[in-house]
Amino acid sequence: MDNEQLELANKRLAARDQDGDGKISLEELIEFYVNDEQLQSYFSKSDLEEMAKESFQKLDTDKSGFITINELI
Ligand SMILES: [Ca+2]
Numbered sequence: 001m002d003n004e005q006l007e008l009a010n011k012r013l014a015a016r017d018q019d020g021d022g023k024i025s026l027e028e029l030i031e032f033y034v035n036d037e038q039l040q041s042y043f044s045k046s047d048l049e050e051m052a053k054e055s056f057q058k059l060d061t062d063k064s065g066f067i068t069i070n071e072l073i
Pocket residue numbers: 059060061062063064065066067068071
């Protein structure tokens with residue numbers, strides 16, 4: 001995934017905070033990657049799960065266990 005794709009994914013993610021608490025858990029991130037039609041056309045489900053885990057580590061810069069909208073920008 002190049003930077004442009006990742007940026008697009010993160011924008012889509014920010015719009016889709018599933019329980020609306022302003023934070024995204026690892027579970028929500030995996031759900032997002034695995035269920036995103038655009039990402040599905042590029043990657044397999046197991047790739048998407050791996051990518052979600054990798055992205056989560058990168059995005060959760062304060063290691064709080066949640067990604068907040070601020071961490072996506
Ligand atoms: Ca965080």
